[in-house]
Amino acid sequence: MPPTPQTLTAERILEATEEVLRRHGPAKATVVDVARALGVSHGSVYRHFRTKAALREAVTKRWLDRTTQVLAAIVAAPGPDPETRVREWLAALFAAKRRKAFDDPELFATYTVLTTETAESVVGEHIAELTGQLTELVRAGVAAGAFTAEDPAATAGALFQATGFFHDPHYAREWERPGVEGDFEALVDLLLSGLRARG
Template sequence: MTTRSARRREILDEETILDATATILRRHGPAKATVLDVARELGVSHGSVYRFFPSKAALREEVTRRWLTAGHGVLAGIAARTDLPPPARLESWLGTLFGTTRGQVADDPELFATFLVLVREQSGVVDAHVAELRRQIAGILADGAADGSLAPGPDLTGTAAAVLNAVTRFHHPAHAAAWERDSAEADFASLRALVLDALRPARSDG
């Protein structure tokens, strides 16, 4: 008869380990969760975990990266939608960023609280995450500049950073408590409209 541990050993891979790590983090929090706890959850030796992740720090870094980048694919798909004009694309992209991050908090608040601690430790992972978001925004701005629907100026990277910074309180984990307010949706919509208006080409009085 195949045991639970044997079945888990047969399918051990990075994703399985990261799933188990998330379970352990949710159960014990980042201060007490260990590689040995993860190995016990999987029914394997801690050496088996170390074959995929050479240290506890590497494991924590990767689980943080996975959490932060969970919505990148969806956002990239919106950024690449040539059937939408760039202003509508940016509007949808910003709304999805807020909705995705807010959803992660609502769906699993205990795990989110843990990741809030981990994010503070993983500056390199956070920097890469932010760089990818800025790159996607810059792509939308470039398309808008090309068809005249947006006027981002010559420094697309700088403008993309400014756009992301402008909506920081609607995607940065540190502001999660404010997302539960009744006014959160309206506040976000107002700020998004302001950002989009600022990027539209100046209208000629002639």
């Protein structure tokens, strides 16, 4: 039975929007398509999301938040040594982006378009959250005497930018080529060697 306006939730709308985007792509998907998929009027959707742009922004944030949550768990967990924690975080970021690109290529292509549209807001917040997590790991490494970093936030930003090839969606096609895992490991080894405290 389709949801009534009373039982319709923002989460259900976002789930339906994702399916509509997967089927039609960002250029053709409409709020009417989302409402039809839910069996409600488009006015019911607009009660939760005032505009089509707001809906697209919310569904983009939901997609990006899946990665953020996985990485937050690594930051929150009492981990082994600081180097291993940074390595695990960077590897998890790379793995999450690759899964999105390869497991659901239609939706990945759609979100690549949507993230371009919302770069000033949702994507900026996403990047700030990721670099904030990385800052925590660098700061913990400094506190443990394992890393040298006068400004952990600046260092985290540099690490994030330096590894951009392995998480920026613009490079997704390169992630399939042979040897990319080895390139990732070599880069992380180099970055971590630069972070190590000099005794």
